[in-house]
Amino acid sequence: MFINIKDLNKQFSNKEKVTVDILKNINVTIEKGEFVSILGPSGCGKSTLLNIVAGLTTTTAGVVTVGGKTITKPGKDRGMVFQQAALFPWLNVLDNVMFPLKKEMNNKKAKEKALHYLRMVQLSNYLSHYPHELSGGMQQRVAIARALAMDPEVLLMDEPFGALDEQTRSLLHDQLERIWIETKKTVLFVTHSITESIKLSDRILVMATRPGMVLEDIKVDIPRPRKKAEMVALEEHIMSFLKTEIDKVASEELKYDSNN
Numbered sequence: 001m002f003i004n005i006k007d008l009n010k011q012f013s014n015k016e017k018v019t020v021d022i023l024k025n026i027n028v029t030i031e032k033g034e035f036v037s038i039l040g041p042s043g044c045g046k047s048t049l050l051n052i053v054a055g056l057t058t059t060t061a062g063v064v065t066v067g068g069k070t071i072t073k074p075g076k077d078r079g080m081v082f083q084q085a086a087l088f089p090w091l092n093v094l095d096n097v098m099f100p101l102k103k104e105m106n107n108k109k110a111k112e113k114a115l116h117y118l119r120m121v122q123l124s125n126y127l128s129h130y131p132h133e134l135s136g137g138m139q140q141r142v143a144i145a146r147a148l149a150m151d152p153e154v155l156l157m158d159e160p161f162g163a164l165d166e167q168t169r170s171l172l173h174d175q176l177e178r179i180w181i182e183t184k185k186t187v188l189f190v191t192h193s194i195t196e197s198i199k200l201s202d203r204i205l206v207m208a209t210r211p212g213m214v215l216e217d218i219k220v221d222i223p224r225p226r227k228k229a230e231m232v233a234l235e236e237h238i239m240s241f242l243k244t245e246i247d248k249v250a251s252e253e254l255k256y257d258s259n260n
């Protein structure tokens with residue numbers, strides 16, 4: 001196993017200073033090169049789990065190892081892509097990708113590497129464009145190129161396409177799948193979308209909420225590239241038990257609302 005999440009628990013204090021279980025008894029192993037999605041309703045702890053693997057959040061109990069090393073802080077072995085591309089607005093596309101590389105290598109090498117990954121995300125014609133001149137989907141492709149250029153072993157993606165329209169999303173699914181096949185990275189991908197998780201993943205960790213636990217660990221056996229019609233049955237299967245979790249969140253939010 002490459003990533004090992006063992007007996008993980010995470011608690012946070014809420015506004016009333018009460019300790020709340022956010023993640024409980026998470027035990028997951030992920031093999032090198034696997035594409036694994038974390039799917040679940042809002043607030044079930046998907047980002048918290050990803051942030052713990054990233055080393056951005058500590059655990060309350062349990063251990064996460066990547067390549068045998070216990071995670072205590074962020075590291076170059078793990079690259080992160082967020083819902084917002086978080087590019088430097090004052091740097092053009094090429095310089096945005098080169099920025100972290102320049103700390104690791106000379107300018108010539110950094111430029112070669114940046115160009116390689118910008119070609120991979122099909123942005124070679126936009127090197128001198130600034131972030132505000134790009135669409136949301138293009139910005140995300142720059143962010144993906146920037147993360148990949150650091151050559152991490154694991155790519156951690158937190159709803160990277162969540163803010164994009166359906167069509168752009170679908171194009172980026174195809175691109176990401178191609179890049180994943182080409183680079184053989186291990187990917188941990190947080191999403192709300194059942195369709196997205198089926199389209200992209202080898203495995204889907206479906207999470208329950210309050211506390212966040214892994215309800216099902218589903219292996220997606222549909223040959224790639226996956227067609228809509230082939231995905232429907234699995235979509236319905238996942239929806240059938242995820243609905244209970246979504247309803248749970250909705251009714252708790254309504255309860256909270258009527259008490260305030």
Ligand SMILES: Nc1ncnc2c1ncn2[C@@H]1O[C@H](COP(=O)(O)OP(=O)(O)OP(=O)(O)O)[C@@H](O)[C@H]1O
Nearest residue numbers: 012013014022041042043044045046047048049192
């Ligand atoms: N730093 C924090 N302090 C206190 N509570 C937190 C903190 N971070 C997250 N939480 C709480 O932990 C729970 C899980 O949050 P998290 O963002 O991991 O969920 P999520 O499944 O990623 O949600 P979404 O899909 O809406 O992004 C939420 O109830 C959230 O309010």
